[in-house]
Amino acid sequence: MNPDAPKPPSSAPPTDAQLIEAIRAGRTQALETIYERYASNVYGIALQILQDPQEAQDVSQDVFTTLWRTNAYNSERGALASYLAISARSRAVDRLRAKSRKLRLAERWGRIQVTNSPPSTLEQVSLGERAERVRAALALLPETQRRILELVYFTGCTQAEIARQLALPLGTIKSSLRLGLVKLRRSLQDLLT
């Protein structure tokens, strides 16, 4: 049977879970649908980190081809949108690290395993709504805390490098990061449960 044979029309768009199943069955159309859904987010993250359209394109391509070629995505560990965002960030930061060897802290980030934790509410609302909520939560943070959190996330700089960059004591950077994260987590409380 041709795995890309057209399917009967359905009123509802396929869910991410259905598309992942279709990818595992070898249907390339499913990957194209996922691409339509998430390419802008993946590319947006990669571009913000790398500041280089060609490199951001390479990273994005790698994210989607890896999704196609491997079974690395596990729905029990989070929504597809989160997985793709983390993959894009991880690969983009790896490129920065390869270029400047300046990453240390960021590589310790990532979801720590909590056995069989179900997808959070954050992962169940629409991508656009999630993005708005996160932007609003970040906007509520004191300027320094927000800036440092974003610098660490989007540049992969170490705390020491950020301290030099902002001409602030390292202790201030560390405490600002911690307090910023606690406040961000509280602002997103209803979405993280």
Place this chain on the structure above:
Amino acid sequence: MDAPFFEERTQVLIAGYVLGNLEPEEIEELEGLMNGHPELLVEIDRQCLAIEAIGLSATPIKPPEALRAALVTDLRKWNSRSKTPFLARWAWVAAAVLLFGVGLDSFLLRQRLQPAQEIVAILEQPNSRLFSLRGTGRAADASGSIVMDIDAKTAIVAIRGLPQLEDKKQYHLWAVADGRKIFCGGFKPNGSSVLERIPLPSGLYSLVVSQLTVTAEAATSTDHPTGQEVMISVL
């Protein structure tokens, strides 16, 4: 149900842990808290989710059409190859050896995963590693292998000959890296065999794993091994 808020100090310590900027004495303090309150793992998970969410604040940007074209070309190339010859032969051999070593029948394999394809997919990754395990102590007859893909934070555990455990216990896999033992996941044998995919912790990403060990532990004990060692990796 909402996750509980813990007191400010605990939350700040957890934030430091998640951010990787705790001082040694703070690590001790947090470990002390964790020992009495394993539910703090949920808070760690929530703070990790909060960090991950920062990525969502990036402005979506429509990628150039060249990206779609490159992706389509990639897929065509991939699909046009006969997958078996394309896959590294050693990877298939390693997968076969690994699965044969477990001694599971094909029905069970089909029930549990698509093992050969999954193992080969992992072995093809640049940062994959294959470990052979031998039993020790009361599990001296056990043997098996573990294949890890550190980048994808996943491992497949294939072991046979492990003794059954009491209900509240399970086997824990630990990676020895930089002189520390890092918890990598728990599993229980089905009969005397184990064939499981387990997610690996993010902390392994930047470390060189020198050895793996397996211990029999209480299910909640993940800080450091306290139970009997039953398997170690061999070169």
